[in-house]
Amino acid sequence: AQTVTQSQPEMSVQEAETVTLSCTYDTSESNYYLFWYKQPPSRQMILVIRQEAYKQQNATENRFSVNFQKAAKSFSLKISDSQLGDTAMYFCAFKNNAGNMLTFGGGTRLMVKP
């Protein structure tokens, strides 16, 4: 079974600065998918960014980018120019190639301070 670990329960960053959230996972598969979801106080789960393991290029979505290190089984999220609206819980998730189920990490609570 796959496991996903987020080692930072809470983090804070000043507005306009950059912050990196960590995620490691364990799998014996070679092809899979990784995701970062944002959960603001409204509770809605919002997909931030996704990465397919067979793609070597790191995914980027505007101010959000990932550092995908396949050999190290590491998938960190970098948020540049942090905004107050980025305050939320962030979850890392894993999906294997064959199925459709997601395995989530325990989450990191990010606070962006003015």
Place this chain on the structure above:
Amino acid sequence: NAGVTQTPKFQVLKTGQSMTLQCAQDMNHNSMYWYRQDPGMGLRLIYYSASEGTTDKGEVPNGYNVSRLNKREFSLRLESAAPSQTSVYFCASSEAGTSPYEQYFGPGTRLTVT
């Protein structure tokens, strides 16, 4: 296009009572899921339905039953609620085999069992 909808948004039950959480999606997705989210933990899969007419257990199925009523609707039933089932429940849907893959989440139901 409402996406994934859940009812109710909040519910308080006494121990031993039963209730059904309703979920519907209007994206014509084949696969649907039920997760629970407890404090300090990520989402954990309770049950899923890969397609209409099929259901399978996830990571934490004990104390729950599900029904895939049709392609749109997937309900979660608690037959005899226990305080350990106090949680936030999320329904999600996805289309199998799509790229890029994404699960779409409902707004969640906060359930308290006293």
